[in-house]
Amino acid sequence: MIHDRFVTGHGGRKIPIPYQPVDQVGAEERAAFFTKRSIKKESKLDALYAIISMIDLTTLEGADTPGRVRQMCAKAKFPVPSGIDHDFSKHPKARAVPSVAAVCVYPSMVPHAAKALQGTAIHIASVATAFPAGQLPLEIKLADVRAAVSYGADEIDMVINRGAFLSGDYQTVFDEIIQIKEACGDAHLKVILETGELLTYDRVQFASHLAMLAGADFIKTSTGKVTPAATLPVTLVMLNAIKDYYQSTGVRVGMKPAGGIRDSKMAIQYLCMVNEVLGPEWLTPDLFRFGASSLLNDVLKQIYKQVTGRYYYDKIFSID
Template sequence: MVNVSTTTTSPLADAEITDTSLRAFLHGLPGVDQVGAEQRAATLASRSIKTSAKAQAIDLAISMVDLTTLEGADTPGKVRAMCAKAVRPDPADPSVPKVAAVCVYPDLVAQAVRALKGTGVRVASVATAFPSGRSSLDVKVQDTKLAVEAGADEIDMVIDRGAFLSGRYMRVFEEIARIKAACGDAHLKVILETGELVTYDNVRRASWLAMMAGADFIKTSTGKISPAATLPVTMIMLEAVRDFRAATGEMVGVKPAGGIRTTKDAIKHLVLVNEVAGDDWLTPEWYRLGASSLLNDLLMQRQKMTTGRYAGPDHFTLD
């Protein structure tokens, strides 16, 4: 059992959270109408925006990107090059905003910290046996501490989907709370891996569970599983953070990751944020786009709007 004592009006604030009370709360959340959710997401995605608004949306999307490399072949040189791109996405155009963060494996955090010192671009690190999450809690905590000690500003952890899907909600809650404590001053993004959660009801329950356990952000995916950041799933998570703030007064961020590759995709997400959660979330502080290939498309679309022509495919570095 876990004691929760806050100054908010959280549904379980100032109460002893037990497996029974947590299960009752999560299963008491309103169910998700699958057809209705998918239709609403599709309707919002079909909205168009004017040229001037599109230019602003592209710059906003660039500023929300977590530029990411999570490959076994990653090297210090690749990380340094990516950090340079994060700070100056288009070397020929200093008006392009820098991205929000660079996301790497824990052993490359120190390289990113050195490369980004003084730039304002944050360093994020995946941890907790990413992407499977299949390890002991002690190993996950140590993994997190190593990344934080190396200078990570943000930790992206993965939940134990096996525990969640088998109904062991308290195990997942306690694990998130332990990782949050290990983060110290670093922000915690909790990856739900929504492609493995099967139902929209599970996405809603996992979102609330993560927020109640201390998540600063809830994140759709590792990017290693398909489907990843679908619009209906992101919409349900945005509804969750909106309702969580209404219940507790606390804001939690959202990070869709995986499958967001084009400017059109990014703008659909920004429309979704505005219509579902509200414009308070339209800032890199509260909304991120986890991507590796998205940035180049945003840069090409931006240049097209500025100059009237597309850049060649070799104009920007490959990520």
């Protein structure tokens, strides 16, 4: 690790941001290795149930309505469609399907989600800080965060200031994260790097360390509004950064790949990767999440297939 880049922290303390060049070919090759495994039968079923409990069920559209958010919250609580519930649960192999980890909505939708999820353990995550571009003055970003928290969000997904980051002004990025972390209060902070705009693995690694040193509870790949969103190699680079950070500080930072993870097969590949890079203690909703919307339907479909041995109507799983 190289320690020649610094930011200034509290009280003028100089904090080195560690980095080292990422072997691009190696990272891609290692990530591709996870796509070649075959996880079947019982292990697959275990993975599928685990995936559901790690999903941040997301809707981030201009067309979001309170009704749509309520509908998504209902699905977050009881993922199995009522049309197949009795057929499914009577099966000897079926286990109770867990609820998802969290729902993820815009701040204006947080009150509706909070009302719909009252009395459940499902977290309410809200994107804030002028999501997805992050190109607004800091005061507005902070107000955005405070509003979301006051409405009942207990997790905040912020975007880093890519304009500052890409122009080399790491201090601004660092300071913003610190101030937003303060504005969060008790709410968990997930820092979105938007890796699709950072372009190189070196920058992804550097941004990961910057975010973790500034106090991120989770680092997250993407907003889902930029392609490429989450990819296996980018996630691998971030997981390795989390590992380095854990080894040097003892602090466990969570990981959230988001965007583009549409089917169970891909999700299982991510689980394998987390297990191999960080170990099984990271395989919990407290330290690993999927940001996804259509993934849940596919996982349910796969569970149904594994349990009953037959394919069901697509339509019954995809009422969103």
